[in-house]
Amino acid sequence: MTTKKIQKVLIANRGEIAVRVIRACRERGIRTVAIYSEPDRLGLHALLADEAYPIGPAPSRESYLRGDAIVELAVRVGADAIHPGYGFLSERAGFSRACRDAGITFIGPTPEAIDAMGSKVESRRLMMDAGVPVVPGGRDPLPDLDSAVAFAETMGYPVMIKASAGGGGKGMRRVDTAADLASAYRAARSEAGASFGDDSVYLEKFIVDPRHVEIQVMGDLHGRVVSLGERECSLQRRHQKVVEEAPSPVVSPELRRRMGEAAVKAASAVGYSNAGTCEFLLDREGSFYFLEMNTRLQVEHPVTELVTGIDLVHTQIRVAEGEPLGPGFDDVQPRGHAVEVRLYAEDPFNRFAPSPGRIERLRWPDGPGVRVDSGVYEGSEVTIHYDPMLAKLIVWATDRELALQRLERALAEMRIEGIRTTVPLYKALLADADFRSGNMDIGMLDRKLASGELQPPDDDEGLADLPLIAAALAHFEETNRLVAGDPASAGSGTGYRSRWSLAGRRGALREGT
Ligand code: MV4
DSSP: OOOOOOOEEEEOOOHHHHHHHHHHHHHTTOEEEEEEEGGGTTOHHHHHSSEEEEEESSSGGGTTTOHHHHHHHHHHHTOOEEEOOSSTTTTOHHHHHHHHHTTOEESSOOHHHHHHHHSHHHHHHHHHHHTOOBOSBOSSOOOSHHHHHHHHHHHOSSEEEEETTOOTTTTOEEEOSHHHHHHHHHHHHHHHHHHHSOOOEEEEEOOOSOEEEEEEEEEOTTSOEEEEEEEEOOOEETTEEOEEEESOTTOOHHHHHHHHHHHHHHHHHTTOOEEEEEEEEEOTTSOEEEEEEEOSOOTTHHHHHHHHOOOHHHHHHHHHTTOOOOGGGTTOOOOSEEEEEEEESEETTTTTEEOOEEOOEEEOOOSTTEEEEESOOTTOEEOSSSOOEEEEEEEEESSHHHHHHHHHHHHHHOEEESSOOSHHHHHHHHTOHHHHTTOOOTTHHHHHHHHTOSOOOSOTTTTTTHHHHHHHHHHHHHHHHHHHTOTTTTTSSOHHHHHHHHHHHHHHHHTTO
C-alpha cells in the first residue's frame, strides 16, 4: 500500500475536539474546514479553521448529524478527508461507509470494524472466540424468562441483565435474588425495545464495585495493532466521566501487559485500524473483563498523550494516510502521571443543573505541566443545545501526588465568570482522602455526592483574585507616588482628577495611541 498525504480535512464536529483536530492539522500543514450550526457561528472551531461553512440550525439532527450533507460539502470544497471527533457521527458505520463511497478518507475505523463492535452480544461472542476475557455470562440472547431463571441459578446472584443492542447503561438491570428476576427481565426488555428497537437481552455475572480501566489502542492499515496503555476512568457520575488519569494507580506493569494484550487481541479480531479504546471492568481481585470497544478518539485521550509522548491525532492522520506504525510504537510504557478534569457548564452543587450563558471573564491556568484543551474563549456564549463540556484541564507531573498538587495549583489559578462550572467539585475531590489515595470504584462519586460527603470549598475563588488585587494595588501605589511627586499638581486641589487622567494617559500609551 502506498501512502497518500492528506491535504485538506473537514472536521465534522464542534467545541474542544474540533479545535484539537484543527491544531493537529495546522501542525501538519493540512488545510482545515469547519462546519458550524447557527449558534456556533462564532464558535472557536469555526474561527480557527481555514474555512468554515454553516451546516444548519441548532439541533444536532439538523446540523452536525447530517452525514450526507457533510460528505457532500467535503467533496464540494475539495477536502480529501473527514475527522469525526467524538460523539455525533464518529461511531456511525454508515458515515464511515459514506465517506469511503465518496472517495473521502474517514479518519477512523472501517464501517466493518464499527459494526462488529456495535452490538453487545455480537462483540461478546467475537471476543470469547478470540480469547479475550469477557464478564462471565451468556453467549446468546435469552429466549424467555424461564431460561433467564435457569441461567441465573447456574451463575449465582447478583446478576446483570443487559440489552443485546445496548451500551452506556441503557436497558441494564442489576438483580440480587431470584424473586426479583421476573420484573427486572420484563423492565429491561421493554426499555431495550424502546431505546434500541431490539428487545433482546442477555445475562452477566454482576461485578461488585469494580474500577473502569480502559486501554488505548492504535491500528495501522497494515494489520498492526498496538496498546498505548491504560486510563483509569472510575470517577464518573451517572455514566459521565469527570476525572481520568494515566496510568491507573492500581495497574502494575504485569497487569498492564496482560490488559494490553487482551485489547490488542480484541481490536485485531475485528481488523481494527486507527484509534480505539477497549473498556474493561477491573475487580478487587485484579481480574479484568472486556466490556465494549469505543471505535473513536475519546475525550480523555490527552492523559495518554502526556504519559506516552505520542500525539494521538497526528497518529490518526498518519495511519489514515497509510503510514505504518513505526518502531516508536514498540512496547510503549507510561512515564510520569497525567490527570484530566472535564470542565462542564453545570452547577455541581445544584444537582448538576445546566448553566448556559456568556463567559464574562476567562483566565486559563498555565505554567509547567499544564494543558488546556478548550472550545471556548472570553465572550463565548454557552448554549444548551450541545454537550455541556467546555474544556479539559490536563496536568502532567513525575508522579501521581505531584500531578494532583499541580492540578490543585492550576485550578486555583483558573477563573471562569458568567456561568457555573464543575471546578468546585474538583477542588472538593482533591480534598477527599479516597481520591487522593487512588482508592476508587465506579460507584464512588455517586455515593459521595448522595451522602453529601463532597462539599463545595467555602473559599471557591482560591487564588483567582490574587494577581488582580496585586495589579490594582500596584496601580494605585504608583498613581499616588506620581501625583504626590508632581509639583504641578501639588496643593492645586486637583489631585483626584490628575490621578484619573494620569491613569487614562498611561492606558492610552499602552494601546499605542
Ligand atoms: C456492568 C457492571 C457490573 N457488572 N456489568 C455500565 C455501562 C455499560 N457500558 C456497562 N456498565 C456496567 N456493566 C456487569 N456485569 C457495571 C457497569 C457500570 C459501569 C461500567 C463502566 C463505567 C461506569 C459504570 C457505572 C455504572 C455501572
